[in-house]
Amino acid sequence: MRPLVLALLCIHLVTVATGAGAFAQSRPPRTSATARMTCADAMALIKSEGDVVIAAGAAPERFVSGPGQCSGSEIAELRFVPTRDNPQCPIGYRCREPGFEEWNW
Numbered sequence: 001m002r003p004l005v006l007a008l009l010c011i012h013l014v015t016v017a018t019g020a021g022a023f024a025q026s027r028p029p030r031t032s033a034t035a036r037m038t039c040a041d042a043m044a045l046i047k048s049e050g051d052v053v054i055a056a057g058a059a060p061e062r063f064v065s066g067p068g069q070c071s072g073s074e075i076a077e078l079r080f081v082p083t084r085d086n087p088q089c090p091i092g093y094r095c096r097e098p099g100f101e102e103w104n105w
Contacts, residue, residue: 033054033055034054034055034081034082034083034089034091035082035083035084036084037083037084038083038084038085038086039083039084039085039086039089039091041083042054042081042083042089042091043089043090043091043092046063046064046065046091046092047065047092049065050064050065050069051063051064051065051069052064052092054081054091061079061094062094062095063079063091063092063093063094064076064092064093064094064095065092065093066092066093067093069093069095070093070095071095073097074095074096074097074098075095075096075097075098076093076094076095077093077094077095077096078090078092078093079091079092079093079094
């Protein structure tokens with residue numbers, strides 16, 4: 001019984017680490033940089049693709065077109081990034097796990 005539990009735990013950790021279970025996608029998300037884009041172009045990209053990885057700052061982030069793109073345990077948070085013509089462009093949403101204080105008990 002113990003080896004089975006250990007094996008399942010290892011599989012779960014690998015799945016979580018690679019993100020394989022988090023986002024069921026038919027294609028990999030596109031990668032782009034917002035500093036070279038206009039705000040309208042960046043917003044249109046997110047809206048048309050639905051799920052895009054963008055280098056908006058120090059590290060690439062995953063942006064989605066709406067809360068429906070997040071998993072059941074995540075919440076959607078509107079994100080603002082700098083673009084060529086707008087320092088605070090409302091590009092789309094970022095999915096994140098809520099903190100303990102954000103759960104409605």
